Amino acid sequence: MNTSRQNSPAxxxxxxxxxxxxxxxxxxxxxxxxxxxAGSTLGLVGASGSGKSSIARAIMRLLKLDSGxxxxxxxxxxxxxxxxxxxxxxxxxxxxxxxxxxLSPRRSIEQTLLEPLRHFAIGDAGSRQEKIRQILHTVxxxxxxxxxxxxxxxxxxxxxxxxxxxxxxxxxxVIADEAVSSLDxxxxxxxxxxxxxLQQDQGIAFLFISHxxxxxxxxxxxxxxxxxxxxxxxxxxxxxxxxxxxxYSKTMLSFASDGPALNSERGKWQLERGRTNTGKPTVxxxxxxxxxxxxxxxxxEPDSHNIQHENQRALGSHCVKCHLYDEVEHNDS
Amino acid sequence: xSTPALKVNDLSVWLESKAGRKQLVDSISFSIKPAEAxxxxxxxxxxxxxxxxxxxxxxxxxxxxxxTSIEINGKDISSLSVVQRRAxxxxxxxxxxxxxxxxLDPVFTLGQQISSVYRRHTGGSKAHIRQTMLDSLEAxxxxxxxxxxxxxxxxxxxxxxxxxxxxxxxVCKPAVIIADEPTTALDGSTRALILQQLEQLxxxxxTAILLVSHxxxxxxxxxxxxxxxxxxxxxxSTDSQSLFSHARHPYSAGLLACIPQIGSDRPPVISAIPGxxxxxxxxxxxxxxxxRCTRVEQQxxxxxxxxxxxxxxxxxxxxxx
Numbered sequence: 174m175n176t177s178r179q180n181s182p183a184x185x186x187x188x189x190x191x192x193x194x195x196x197x198x199x200x201x202x203x204x205x206x207x208x209x210x211a212g213s214t215l216g217l218v219g220a221s222g223s224g225k226s227s228i229a230r231a232i233m234r235l236l237k238l239d240s241g242x243x244x245x246x247x248x249x250x251x252x253x254x255x256x257x258x259x260x261x262x263x264x265x266x267x268x269x270x271x272x273x274x275x276l277s278p279r280r281s282i283e284q285t286l287l288e289p290l291r292h293f294a295i296g297d298a299g300s301r302q303e304k305i306r307q308i309l310h311t312v313x314x315x316x317x318x319x320x321x322x323x324x325x326x327x328x329x330x331x332x333x334x335x336x337x338x339x340x341x342x343x344x345x346x347v348i349a350d351e352a353v354s355s356l357d358x359x360x361x362x363x364x365x366x367x368x369x370x371l372q373q374d375q376g377i378a379f380l381f382i383s384h385x386x387x388x389x390x391x392x393x394x395x396x397x398x399x400x401x402x403x404x405x406x407x408x409x410x411x412x413x414x415x416x417x418x419x420x421y422s423k424t425m426l427s428f429a430s431d432g433p434a435l436n437s438e439r440g441k442w443q444l445e446r447g448r449t450n451t452g453k454p455t456v457x458x459x460x461x462x463x464x465x466x467x468x469x470x471x472x473x474e475p476d477s478h479n480i481q482h483e484n485q486r487a488l489g490s491h492c493v494k495c496h497l498y499d500e501v502e503h504n505d506s
Numbered sequence: 507x508s509t510p511a512l513k514v515n516d517l518s519v520w521l522e523s524k525a526g527r528k529q530l531v532d533s534i535s536f537s538i539k540p541a542e543a544x545x546x547x548x549x550x551x552x553x554x555x556x557x558x559x560x561x562x563x564x565x566x567x568x569x570x571x572x573x574t575s576i577e578i579n580g581k582d583i584s585s586l587s588v589v590q591r592r593a594x595x596x597x598x599x600x601x602x603x604x605x606x607x608x609x610l611d612p613v614f615t616l617g618q619q620i621s622s623v624y625r626r627h628t629g630g631s632k633a634h635i636r637q638t639m640l641d642s643l644e645a646x647x648x649x650x651x652x653x654x655x656x657x658x659x660x661x662x663x664x665x666x667x668x669x670x671x672x673x674x675x676x677v678c679k680p681a682v683i684i685a686d687e688p689t690t691a692l693d694g695s696t697r698a699l700i701l702q703q704l705e706q707l708x709x710x711x712x713t714a715i716l717l718v719s720h721x722x723x724x725x726x727x728x729x730x731x732x733x734x735x736x737x738x739x740x741x742x743s744t745d746s747q748s749l750f751s752h753a754r755h756p757y758s759a760g761l762l763a764c765i766p767q768i769g770s771d772r773p774p775v776i777s778a779i780p781g782x783x784x785x786x787x788x789x790x791x792x793x794x795x796x797x798r799c800t801r802v803e804q805q806x807x808x809x810x811x812x813x814x815x816x817x818x819x820x821x822x823x824x825x826x827x
Contacts, residue, residue, distance in 0.1 A: 220693040221664060327782055328550065357549040357720050362764040362777035369775055384693035387723075387766035391775050415770045428694040429768055 183208035183244070184345055184378050185232065185265075190241035192231055197239065201227040203402045204241070209395075211345065214372060214379040216393030216410065218386060218425070223399040225382045229348045232380070233265060234258060245346075263293045266339035270351035272331035276323040282334055283319040289342050305341060312337045312367060329360035336367065340377075347371075348380045353388060365391055386429040390414060395489070398422050401458045404477075408491040418480055418493040420465045457496065469496050510537035511714030512561070512599070512682045515574035519556045519738075521786075522570065528786040530556045530569070532738040538731075540681065541708045543715040545725030545746070547761070548735035549783055554718045555604075557735070558684045561716075562601055563591050579681050597627040600675035604687040606667035610659040616643075617655030620674045627678045642673040646703050665696030672703050679711050686718045701728045722765055726750055734758045737784065737794035744819040754819070754826040757795045793823070801825045 186208040193200050202224040209215045219225050230236045232243055234250050243250040245261050253261060269275040276285060286305040290296060296304060306316045312333040323331055332352065339347050349368070353361045369392055371377050383389050389396065389410075396413040398406040398421065406419040417423050457463070460470040478498040480491040519531035531553040538544045546554050559565045561576055563586070576584040578598050586594065595601075603609035611619055621639045629635075643651035646669045659667055668688060675683055685704060689697040705728060707713040719725055725732055725746065732749045734742040734757065742755040753759040763778035781798045784790060790797050796806040805824050813822040 220695055329782070358722065358761060358764040359549060359777070359779040362766075362775055362779075365766075365775045366777050385766075386694070387768045390768050391766050391773060410772065411770070414768065425694055426768065428698045 184211040184246060185209045185380070186242075186244040187228070187232070188242045188244070190228065190231060190243065191239040192227060192236055192241075193239055200402050202231070205399070205402075205404045207397050207404065207407060209346065209378050209380060212372070212376040212378050213394045214381055214392055215395045215397055216389035217380060217382045217397050217399065218384065218389055219399035220384060222401070224402040225399055226350055228399075229267065229350050229380065229382060232348065233262065233267060259293070263289075263295075263342045264345045266342060266344040266347050268332075268335050268339050268347060268349045268352045270354055272328055272335045272355075273323060275335055276331060276338075278323055281320050281322055285323075285334065286319075286338055286341055289338060293342055295342065305337075308337045308341050311340065311371075313363075327360075329356055329363060332356060332360075332364055333367065336364070340371070340375075344377065346378045346380065348382070350382045351384070352381075354383060354385065361388070368392055386425060398425070403458055404492075404494065405459065406491075406493045406495075408493075409489045412482065412489075412491055416482070418491065418498065419459075419495050420463045420497070421459050424462075424464070457494075465497060467496060469499075475499070508539065509580045510577070511540045511542075511579060512716065513537040513575070513577040513580075514557075514561060515576070517557065517560055517571070517573040517576065519553070519560050519565065519569060519571050521568065523787075525787050529738050529789065530786060531560065534735075534738075534740045536733060536740070536743060538682070538714045538716060540714050541712040542731065543704065543708055543717055543729040544731040544733060545729035546716060546718045546733050546735060547720060547722055547725055549720060551783055551786070552735045553738040554720075554735055555686055556738075558601065558686050558716065558718050561684065562595060562599065564601075593627070596623050596675075596680070597678045598680050599682040599684065600678070600680045602668075602671050602675050602683060602685040602688045604690055606664065606671045607659065609671060610667060612659055615656055615658055616662075616670045616673075620655070620670070620677055623674055624677045638677060639673075642677040643670070645676070645706075646670075646673045647699060648673075665692050665699065668692065668696075668700055669703065672700070672707075676707060676711070676713070680713065682714045682716065683707065684716045684718065687720070688717070689724055690719070690721065697724070704728060722761060734761070737786070737789055739794060739822065740813060740820070741795065741823070742821045743813075743815070744821075748819060752827070754821040755795075755823050756799050756801050756825075756827060759827055801827075 188206045190202055190205045192202045205228060207215060217225050217228065227236060231238060238251060245265065250261060286308065287301055290301045290304065309316055309318065314330065314333055326334065353364050356364060365388065368379065372379065381389065381393055393410050396408055396410050397404055398419065400421055406422050417426055455474060456472065457470040457475050460466050463470065475494050475496045477492050477494045480493060480498060482491060515535050516533045517531060518533050521528040521530065534557065546557065548554050560571050565571055573584050575582045583591065583594055617639055620642060621635050624638050625635050640651040640655060643654050648654045648669065654670060662670065689700050692700065701724065704715055708715060717725060717729055729746050732744060732746045733740055734755060736757050742758045749758060750762065753762055760779040763776050767773050779798055784794065792808050793806045793811055796802045799806065803825065811822045811824045813820050
């Protein structure tokens, strides 16, 4: 089915991904599409519960899909046999939020770093040792850490080790799920610097998941905004931060840069509870909190629109799922 | 000058172990005025939470604490017995914890938990207690307080739990609230909501707030004053405006430089503080920050700089910026 996409330049392509929990009662992700080119970084932003982590886990085939396709280098991840899947997982690696929970407390750093190499049968004993020493150097640790255990390290060092473990298989894509969220600012800055150097020196693509727009701004080439399981806006980073289109994106940006304004329209915010499956949504999910709400927003689900800007070709496409952009031609104002 | 809502004099916290004395908090003093929010910032392990717990008398067993006094509205609470303290906690001073998921009791509804605080300290008829509980839930922004009151903690999202915690902490209208990383696990919009509620407490009830956080952006948004802590010591204490425009301690300046900025151009990542926080058992002599400091000189490695305070601005540094 994916022959037409065989030559696609995208490293990862996700099309119309939907998934749910509790026998399809709890909608987690709904018709989400995006792609990541080799060597580029997509920043996936959204509030907690917006489906960010579910998307990440689906890409690794750790969750079952309701519908949709996930293509890695043109191959459908969910149609791979065991061998192909194993080969793919070597090329995609995950880094989680809490490094102390993602490293085994009973394994020395050496065992932790050697495990992926053994599992994927990469190299022989001698070259493996060389490889893990080189990786440790890349993440800024000395090889004398090898015999030590995770509890002997600070959280920043633990996250470096988790990144080293992800890099040891030479992945093309690293999925970082809130990888710097639990770190102190000074340590966060050190880890972000490391990720930046990996982007530049090794050409690794990242799916960088975070709820922090300021962090995303520092390292993402493209931005995708999720809200309650749906993708509301996608744009190149420079465009997104200059001209955010969706009211939700604007709200998030105003929260991130000015902080809460008690009396402003955007400051009035209602917490939404989890979504239960009530068939196809017939409204815009953001309508309840939207400062620019129109009558149509509570009657019809908006389509995705492409917004035209000047120099469009140089920047890449800007998609937004909102009724404000319902006119067929929307020119950059 | 009015009596400060919270006044801490010479508070020290430490652990004795075979490995030696672990100094967690090193004789810090500060005060907070009514209706004022003060931020206490620093990296993990710098003693922020220990300071908060020491004020409340909630330190784990085995941790040693010493202070000249800890006063709430001029009344010393540092020497109270456990029973006497119980009457103070929740009524005069309350705490909002970092993890509402673990701080709330999973087997009671939110309504039961919030009511029990009010019943214990104030009491009254059943209907009055229930109404007060619902009012406190409504005050933190729940449009349907009955629904929340009937819910168990696991039925609510993290943000809703944290708002319920605030309702519980404020049901008796305490003079002081200590909020320990109240927004750390929350996303931007929910964080904004929580901070709004804390601001409302100050303006409407004159509550003094000690906001413990590692997030300088949060402190900037919501606190009039900031204290910067490192390895158990206060390095700088000032009004937030001066800190963010002109930090005097090199550590404060380094922390500020690390905050990512949102702009229309992609900003470079700045990592202004090299190295790591030293272990509490192995603190360097002199200024604890000296080994990581760009302005270090001989004196910094040998003696501890005094905390010099002039016009409400204090800094502990031989070579301030």
